[in-house]
Amino acid sequence: MTTSSTSETTRSLTRSEYVSTLPPWRRLLAMVNRRPVYDIEQETEQLRIESLESEKRLLENKKQLRESEKRLKLLQEGNARIARFEQELFSSSNQAPFTGDSSPTSPTNWHAHRKASRRAEQSAGAGPCGYERSPASLP
Numbered sequence: 240m241t242t243s244s245t246s247e248t249t250r251s252l253t254r255s256e257y258v259s260t261l262p263p264w265r266r267l268l269a270m271v272n273r274r275p276v277y278d279i280e281q282e283t284e285q286l287r288i289e290s291l292e293s294e295k296r297l298l299e300n301k302k303q304l305r306e307s308e309k310r311l312k313l314l315q316e317g318n319a320r321i322a323r324f325e326q327e328l329f330s331s332s333n334q335a336p337f338t339g340d341s342s343p344t345s346p347t348n349w350h351a352h353r354k355a356s357r358r359a360e361q362s363a364g365a366g367p368c369g370y371e372r373s374p375a376s377l378p
Contacts, residue, residue, distance in 0.1 A: 254278070 252260070258269045 258266055261269060
């Protein structure tokens, strides 16, 4: 007989497909012994499982949304701080903006200007702090 193949097919077939493979007298018995409550219970269980999975996905999405909102808030705060810093930096800056010229106030030429002023002070007889050198310290 084909009992082993029938038991294997019950695992992969739905109930209606399984019933259609039975001989006519077994089909009649299956219809008489049909348990619609069992089918409803199975469908209800499947719906409950799907509902739980969708609730779980919803909670995960809400968590991701909260994390994204936190990151957005931190980025906005950081941008506001940077804007305040830039505003304070550029509004209270005494130096002229860099124009690429060799003016002594340009940030890139400050060191060269400082060296030149020190050389001028030393050649004029003043010390590095602006005080005149004593004749004993001169070479």
